[in-house]
Amino acid sequence: MDWILDNLWQAWLGLAIVLGVAEMFSLDLVLIMVAVGAVAGMTTALLGAPFVLQAVVAAGASVAMLALVRPPIAKRFHGGPELSLGHGKLVGQRAIVTQTITGLEVGRIKIGGEIWTAAPYDEHLTLVPGQSVEVLAIKGATAYVHPVGVIES
Structure with a gap:
């Protein structure tokens, strides 16, 4: 001791x-x-x-x-990086309109190599093929999109 x-x-x-x-x-x-x-x-x-x-x-x-x-x-x-799976990872991504989209008629967009049904986030807009849009939300199998560069007032 x-x-x-x-x-x-x-x-x-x-x-x-x-x-x-x-x-x-x-x-x-x-x-x-x-x-x-x-x-x-x-x-x-x-x-x-x-x-x-x-x-x-x-x-x-x-x-x-x-x-x-x-x-x-x-x-x-x-902790680790936030992992987005499924359609949630497409929100915020840019896409290209492949079929005319209006407030009365859904169209199509191409995003991430896939074709999605799309509707305008603002039902008064008309989006034409070739236009660049951003996915703001996805509900079911429909992407709600808004044209890139358009500022709401």
């Missing part, structure tokens, strides 16, 4: 290494934060502080790491 009290920095280092290795198996970013606290305790021991102060510094550093550093890192690791 006297050896541990005389070499507390080595005990803190050993604890940090064990926690670091254990983190490799758990991968939940908790043990590595506690390991950083052990390194802070080791640094305090190297400065010659009493054990109680070493323990307080280690605990404080661990809590600070868990509260301040882990949440943004965990969010970054566990």
Whole structure:
């Protein structure tokens, strides 16, 4: 027991290494934060502080790491790009009118290599073949489109 009290920095280092290795198996970013606290305790021991102060510094550093550093890192690791599937990925895309579209008659557009039934988002518009449009919504199998460059007032 006297050896541990005389070499507390080595005990803190050993604890940090064990926690670091254990983190490799758990991968939940908790043990590595506690390991950083052990390194802070080791640094305090190297400065010659009493054990109680070493323990307080280690605990404080661990809590600070868990509260301040882990949440943004965990969010970054566990989050990912937003994945759009199905027809929802077509909203906001540009398309080309292939068949005249009016407020009274649906037409066709080509978007993403597919032909879709389309209606004008503003029922007073007439869209002619070759015109570039943007898909504003999709309801069922009909895309609601608006010409690109037209500003509503």
